[in-house]
Amino acid sequence: xxxxxxxxxxxxxxxxxxxxxxxxxxxxxxxxxxxxxxxxxxxxxxxxxxxxxxxxxxxxxxxxxxxxxxxxxxxxxxxxx
Numbered sequence: 001x002x003x004x005x006x007x008x009x010x011x012x013x014x015x016x017x018x019x020x021x022x023x024x025x026x027x028x029x030x031x032x033x034x035x036x037x038x039x040x041x042x043x044x045x046x047x048x049x050x051x052x053x054x055x056x057x058x059x060x061x062x063x064x065x066x067x068x069x070x071x072x073x074x075x076x077x078x079x080x081x
């Protein structure tokens with residue numbers, strides 16, 4: 001484990017205390033989970049960008065051309081905007 005000293009505004013710290021208490025976990029645990037979630041989101045975004053760079057537009061278009069051009073089933077329609 002590594003230690004980290006973080007300066008937080010008082011209002012943010014109070015919100016952090018309240019949410020950790022509500023979740024029944026320590027502040028350390030809450031912060032570790034929040035950092036893990038943020039890292040996961042950023043790493044996933046980077047992974048998907050790298051994956052997209054390897055894609056071939058012609059292959060994508062060929063697969064998409066196989067999809068029938070029909071109206072969606074009622075349960076699959078988008079709600080009206």
